[in-house]
Amino acid sequence: MHFTNQIDPVFYDNFVEHARPPKSTSVVEYACPREIMHAYAIMKKMEAAMKQYFVDLHIHIGRTMDGSPVKITAARDLTLANILDECLYRKGINVIGVVDAGSPKVQSDLIRLVEAGSLAPLDKGGLSYLGKAVLILGAEVETREKSGGKAHFVCFFPTLEKMKNFTSVMAKYIKNINLSSQKAEITAEKLFNIVDGLGGIFVPAHAFTPHKSLFGNCAARLTEVFSQRAIAKIYAIELGLSSDTYLADRLADLGGITFLSNSDAHSLPKIGREYNVIDMQQANYEELLMALKREKGRKVTANYGLDPRLGKYHRTHCLVCEKIAGGAPPVLRCEYCGSDKIVKGVLDRLEEIATYREPVSPDHRPPYHYQVPLSFVPGVGRKTVDKLLQCFGTEMEILHSASEEDLEKVAGKKIASLLCLARSGKAELTAGGGGRYGKMLIREE
Ligand SMILES: [Zn+2]
Numbered sequence: 001m002h003f004t005n006q007i008d009p010v011f012y013d014n015f016v017e018h019a020r021p022p023k024s025t026s027v028v029e030y031a032c033p034r035e036i037m038h039a040y041a042i043m044k045k046m047e048a049a050m051k052q053y054f055v056d057l058h059i060h061i062g063r064t065m066d067g068s069p070v071k072i073t074a075a076r077d078l079t080l081a082n083i084l085d086e087c088l089y090r091k092g093i094n095v096i097g098v099v100d101a102g103s104p105k106v107q108s109d110l111i112r113l114v115e116a117g118s119l120a121p122l123d124k125g126g127l128s129y130l131g132k133a134v135l136i137l138g139a140e141v142e143t144r145e146k147s148g149g150k151a152h153f154v155c156f157f158p159t160l161e162k163m164k165n166f167t168s169v170m171a172k173y174i175k176n177i178n179l180s181s182q183k184a185e186i187t188a189e190k191l192f193n194i195v196d197g198l199g200g201i202f203v204p205a206h207a208f209t210p211h212k213s214l215f216g217n218c219a220a221r222l223t224e225v226f227s228q229r230a231i232a233k234i235y236a237i238e239l240g241l242s243s244d245t246y247l248a249d250r251l252a253d254l255g256g257i258t259f260l261s262n263s264d265a266h267s268l269p270k271i272g273r274e275y276n277v278i279d280m281q282q283a284n285y286e287e288l289l290m291a292l293k294r295e296k297g298r299k300v301t302a303n304y305g306l307d308p309r310l311g312k313y314h315r316t317h318c319l320v321c322e323k324i325a326g327g328a329p330p331v332l333r334c335e336y337c338g339s340d341k342i343v344k345g346v347l348d349r350l351e352e353i354a355t356y357r358e359p360v361s362p363d364h365r366p367p368y369h370y371q372v373p374l375s376f377v378p379g380v381g382r383k384t385v386d387k388l389l390q391c392f393g394t395e396m397e398i399l400h401s402a403s404e405e406d407l408e409k410v411a412g413k414k415i416a417s418l419l420c421l422a423r424s425g426k427a428e429l430t431a432g433g434g435g436r437y438g439k440m441l442i443r444e445e
């Protein structure tokens with residue numbers, strides 16, 4: 001039998017789906033036909049050709065490069081140029097998704113950077129930044145169901161041209177198209193149809209948060225909002241800061257869907273507080289889409305994010321006495337004053353709509369690693385961050401690679417031990433709720 005180095009992608013996908021890597025070659029040779037051995041060899045070769053990218057796909061733009069507002073609640077120095085530099089030089093994020101590229105003013109900035117030569121459109125979608133990182137163009141949009149439920153979705157497009165087409169369609173439904181995350185007078189299904197019609201990627205954003213999200217505010221099941229056609233093309237959802245893989249995997253609906261952990265950054269320091277590690281052969285839009293669909297070895301291999309307790313909406317918060325629930329979820333009424341004027345926590349909502357008592361994670365699901373971003377570690381201010389960055393290069397290095405000994409040399413014993421405690425996942429935390437972040441506690445000795 002003759003083997004070529006090419007392999008049918010469908011066969012490959014099936015193989016990856018069903019085969020387990022062999023423990024020893026001799027057992028495999030005994031158990032597997034030659035075709036499978038050959039496919040396994042090619043799979044290994046393809047995996048070796050994959051590169052790992054650090055990816056954050058939800059970063060807002062505060063102002064345009066000449067100072068006009070895009071997202072009013074975001075920091076003034078959160079401009080496109082500053083985001084690209086922050087990702088490249090401080091955070092170590094290689095694939096950068098901005099979610100305000102639907103604004104015509106941001107599009108002017110993009111054109112300026114292309115003309116200046118710092119951004120260059122890639123053949124397979126996305127734009128290269130100085131040949132060192134890749135920018136992916138996204139737009140966050142708010143929809144409204146007939147029931148009144150509001151939700152945010154991030155819509156990605158391969159090129160500026162496609163994004164401009166999207167903008168001109170959406171201008172009919174949005175009052176001020178120049179501003180971020182604006183309300184569109186359409187349902188989620190209709191938005192899906194527009195995005196899909198233009199060849200874009202449609203991702204439910206922070207899918208469980210109480211005010212504006214698919215599962216937090218609109219539905220308990222996908223079929224309540226979407227047609228089967230749409231459901232088949234929702235390849236990924238964003239977990240949001242107050243949730244994680246293990247909470248989301250309590251919904252049967254999400255078994256086939258890839259999870260994304262993105263920062264939803266409204267300021268430069270918050271970029272990368274959640275991010276994804278994605279295996280791709282190259283960084284571009286087409287490869288990213290393949291990774292979300294888990295095709296030909298492209299896939300999300302790890303999610304990094306906050307312990308959900310640190311998120312702003314993890315537990316139910318009472319609007320009357322302002323207390324955050326501590327009892328067994330779901331807390332649907334204030335435990336302290338009995339009021340039903342509450343902001344339901346993500347944990348409480350998930351408990352309410354869960355299919356499973358315990359998480360049921362599919363085989364393809366990567367691990368979710370908790371990280372406490374530098375800005376959450378008590379006593380770590382901008383000055384300390386700058387010193388650490390000077391020594392270790394990027395926040396990713398500081399959070400995950402630098403040794404305690406090396407950290408101690410730069411930041412002192414106390415901060416080094418806190419950073420390592422945070423890294424170990426054993427730090428004591430109090431839960432957030434109602435818009436207030438959870439906190440990392442320090443035990444006084
Ligand atoms: Zn949002």
Ligand SMILES: [Zn+2]
Nearest residue numbers: 058140181264
């Ligand atoms: Zn957002």
Ligand SMILES: [Zn+2]
Nearest residue numbers: 318321334337
């Ligand atoms: Zn209360």
